[in-house]
Amino acid sequence: MKENDEILEQQLTDEQIKQLLQTRFNRSEILDWYRAFVKNCGNNRSFLTSSLNKTLFIDYFNQLHPNGNVTRLTETFFRTYDMNNDGRIDFMEFMHAVSIIRRGDLTEKLSLIFSLLDSDQQGYIDRLKLVNIMEALYDVKGIDYNDSYNVLLRKVDNLIAKLDKDKEGGRILRYKFIESCMNDSTLRDLLSAYK
Numbered sequence: 429m430k431e432n433d434e435i436l437e438q439q440l441t442d443e444q445i446k447q448l449l450q451t452r453f454n455r456s457e458i459l460d461w462y463r464a465f466v467k468n469c470g471n472n473r474s475f476l477t478s479s480l481n482k483t484l485f486i487d488y489f490n491q492l493h494p495n496g497n498v499t500r501l502t503e504t505f506f507r508t509y510d511m512n513n514d515g516r517i518d519f520m521e522f523m524h525a526v527s528i529i530r531r532g533d534l535t536e537k538l539s540l541i542f543s544l545l546d547s548d549q550q551g552y553i554d555r556l557k558l559v560n561i562m563e564a565l566y567d568v569k570g571i572d573y574n575d576s577y578n579v580l581l582r583k584v585d586n587l588i589a590k591l592d593k594d595k596e597g598g599r600i601l602r603y604k605f606i607e608s609c610m611n612d613s614t615l616r617d618l619l620s621a622y623k
């Protein structure tokens with residue numbers, strides 16, 4: 429093992445490494461992610477103090493989408509990643525999300541997408557939440573939707589119609605969302621475009 433890896437590994441407790449190995453990454457991959465994570469967290473170079481606050485998180489996405497406005501979408505992402513809601517994303521929370529995005533099965537990925545769409549975490553998604561997310565996605569791409577707002581609404585209504593086939597009043601629960609997406613290839617393709 430490289431000396432540098434030893435130093436990094438010493439910053440993680442045995443319990444943390446044990447938990448991290450339950451993600452789908454091996455020890456060497458975890459250390460690679462850890463190295464990248466600590467680097468992106470600025471000057472706090474130890475596990476206990478390394479975390480991404482919202483500003484760092486938004487900055488990171490801004491670099492990826494220089495022509496759009498990522499703030500709205502990123503705030504939603506941040507809330508989903510920050511599982512204990514303490515205003516920062518620590519390495520354990522970060523790896524939880526990364527392991528689903530990179531190596532999770534379809535159900536886990538859909539469940540994560542549901543959490544993103546359920547922006548206030550009430551356990552369901554509806555037309556208003558989907559409209560908000562659609563606006564945020566347009567912002568990221570730098571598309572001005574004000575002139576074609578009806579098109580945006582129509583897209584959301586089509587989506588709702590597919591997700592809410594049993595007409596349960598437009599409130600789509602997590603299990604229903606996953607079930608509908610699993611059974612509808614159009615829906616799967618649509619959502620995978622927004623990975």
Ligand SMILES: [Ca+2]
Pocket residue numbers: 510511512513514515516517518521
């Ligand atoms: Ca947190």
